Amino acid sequence: MAMLTVDHIGKSFGGLRVLSDVTFDVNEGEVVGLIGPNGAGKTTLFNVITGFLTPNHGTVMFDGRDITRLAPNARVRAGLVRTFQKSMVFPDLSLRENIALAVRARNSAGYRLRPAARELAEADATADALLARARLGERAGDKVCNLSYGDQRIVDVLISLAMAPRLLLLDEPTAGLAREEGERLIEIVRQHDSRTAIVLIAHDLDIVFGTSNRVAVLDLGRMIAFDTPAAIRAHAGARAAYLGALAEAT
Ligand SMILES: Nc1ncnc2c1ncn2[C@@H]1O[C@H](COP(=O)(O)OP(=O)(O)OP(=O)(O)O)[C@@H](O)[C@H]1O
Ligand SMILES: [Mg+2]
Structure with a gap:
């Protein structure tokens, strides 16, 4: 099927x-x-x-x-996950923050005002693993707006991969x-x-x-x-x- x-x-x-x-x-x-x-x-x-x-x-x-x-x-x-024709990244957040947000969106029903420290650490770890595999590990803490256009499009895709x-x-x-x-x-x-x-x-x-x-x-x-x-x-x-x-x- x-x-x-x-x-x-x-x-x-x-x-x-x-x-x-x-x-x-x-x-x-x-x-x-x-x-x-x-x-x-x-x-x-x-x-x-x-x-x-x-x-x-x-x-x-x-x-x-x-x-x-x-x-x-x-x-x-x-x-069932999509990307948009126009980028949906937060340009002033870091690569890690952008991807970790997506991990958390996927894992929890909604954002909590004060998420558990462990939940945040796990989301960061997942983000770092995705970035490392895309050979962007060294830039995890940089703001997305400082990336080349091509790398920004890769971050778009990593955000959707973070949603499993x-x-x-x-x-x-x-x-x-x-x-x-x-x-x-x-x-x-x-x-x-x-x-x-x-x-x-x-x-x-x-x-x-x-x-x-x-x-x-x-x-x-x-x-x-x-x-x-x-x-x-x-x-x-x-x-x-x-x-x-x-x-x-x-
Ligand atoms: N919300 C809407 N209201 C009215 N017309 C719409 C709406 N969304 C899309 N259209 C029209 O539907 C048609 C198809 O649009 P669509 O965006 O799906 O094309 P596309 O194949 O993705 O094109 P492109 O390659 O330019 O992205 C177009 O004529 C567009 O103007
Ligand atoms: Mg289109």
């Missing part, structure tokens, strides 16, 4: 139909690339999967459970990064836990095709193809949606 099943999802804003009959699935440990032109509906689909939007039609199943109407925080506790995802939805984490930086970011997620599934939105087709087991192509709110990278490269409709960009991404 697939970990995530998105079944015949439709979503409209007023009269504007943004998603039509979108169906796809993600297995444990799988990386699914989600591509499509600007405005295709990729972020809207993430919003439906993570509970920020309720669809007009269709269902979202996670671990065999219908979560279509479950609140976003309950989905996070179930292991079983499925991680990454909305353009590699935007603005050089190819090697983008590949390093995806590698950090892959090495974290090989069972963690990923849905990756990116416009850099080299990164998508190089890291994904399957690729889903959205165009004007429709899933026009969902297949292996090789099959997507050869898919006429997918090529047309990208006006030849796929042909260049080899």
Whole structure:
């Protein structure tokens, strides 16, 4: 059984139909690339999967459970975690503080005014372990705003890893990064836990095709193809949606 099943999802804003009959699935440990032109509906689909939007039609199943109407925080506790297209870090807090906050958000029902010292120490230790594995251990105490842009995007991803995802939805984490930086970011997620599934939105087709087991192509709110990278490269409709960009991404 697939970990995530998105079944015949439709979503409209007023009269504007943004998603039509979108169906796809993600297995444990799988990386699914989600591509499509600007405005295709990729972020809207993430919003439906993570509970920020309720669809007009269709269902979202996670671990065999219908979560279509479950609140976003309950989905996070179930292991469904996302990043946002725009960074959500606190730039004036340190790397360690940013990640430790996420650990605590995951572990406790809410923030306590005076958390137990042990809870804080454990969150810091988890943050330090994540930073060390991402080779940012030496910068744990630095403010995030003093990092390079690429390292800030890595902190974004570490924050979501701190929430112990079983499925991680990454909305353009590699935007603005050089190819090697983008590949390093995806590698950090892959090495974290090989069972963690990923849905990756990116416009850099080299990164998508190089890291994904399957690729889903959205165009004007429709899933026009969902297949292996090789099959997507050869898919006429997918090529047309990208006006030849796929042909260049080899
Ligand atoms: N809350 C909203 N209200 C009205 N229209 C919306 C809303 N959110 C998104 N849209 C519209 O839905 C369409 C799809 O937007 P979406 O952000 O999902 O695209 P996208 O594929 O993520 O694009 P990009 O690659 O630029 O990030 C766009 O036409 C957008 O203007
Ligand atoms: Mg988007």
